Amino acid sequence: MPELPEVEVARRNLERWWVGRSVQEVAVVDEKVVVDTARAPVADPYAALARLEGATLRAVTRRAKLLRLELDTPEGPLVLLSHFKMTGKFVHGDEAPRGARACFRVARGPVVWFADVRRFGWLMLDTPAAIDGFIEAQGYGPEPWPDPIAPDVLRHALQSSSAIKPRLLDQSRIAGLGNIAASEILFRARIHPHTAPSTLDDDGWRRLSAAIHAHLAFVLEVEEGDEIQYLSEADAVNPFLVYGREGAPCPECDTPIERERTGGRPTFWCSRCQIEGGL
């Protein structure tokens, strides 16, 4: 299940596989894969994606967890936007992967598949103005990658007197962080997930800023490459410090890792390393 780093790896992969090359053929495997700017499935997804045949991919950019493919098509510039949600990914290969929903045959390149077992993800194709309007309307907060969010900016974005953990997930405060990232970042920053942002001192904000960047850099390094394995998949190895490690020894102090569910989402932390108030 993808967070920012997985989307960023997909961006790099699509750059390598596809940028500068044209699309020979497009196929829709799952009719509900293409949505409009209201996120409703379009009436004719075949016709929609057929607009990309003969198009050349110019650039791939990322905003939060959205991937934005800029294409020059016979009818003019269009943007293909995707959201991976829980299980989406782009892969390449001759055979349809599990969960295949659409595919793009790249001239002098691979066949690129949009695969998404749980089918929460989507593709959206429209003019640059329409797509950028859609992205703007999401109201995303500042990007934590590639440049770190400065401690001061972080403090203003997260300002609150309730628990910090759910705040980190709020895309309108900081863009791109997910549920795994929240636990990992707070562990790295030695901040308890229940800590109220209003009680963090300057050093706490500095640690949080550094921890966000360090976590993203770490996951990007681990997941770089053509095949991204999500944790839920068979054979996946858990590369995280505390996420999914309830009861296992803390990597710093051997205290058993704690777990709780809030708002339906699990949180993991070390009760010795992470103190409320951040110190």
Added chain:
DNA sequence: TGAAATGTTAACGA
């Protein structure tokens, strides 16, 4: 078998 899963969003209640 039931529960839970790395995302988002609408609906509801305090």
Added chain:
DNA sequence: ATCGTTAACATTTC
């Protein structure tokens, strides 16, 4: 208004 929880989306895995 704002916060937090719950259900829903669809499917797989433990």
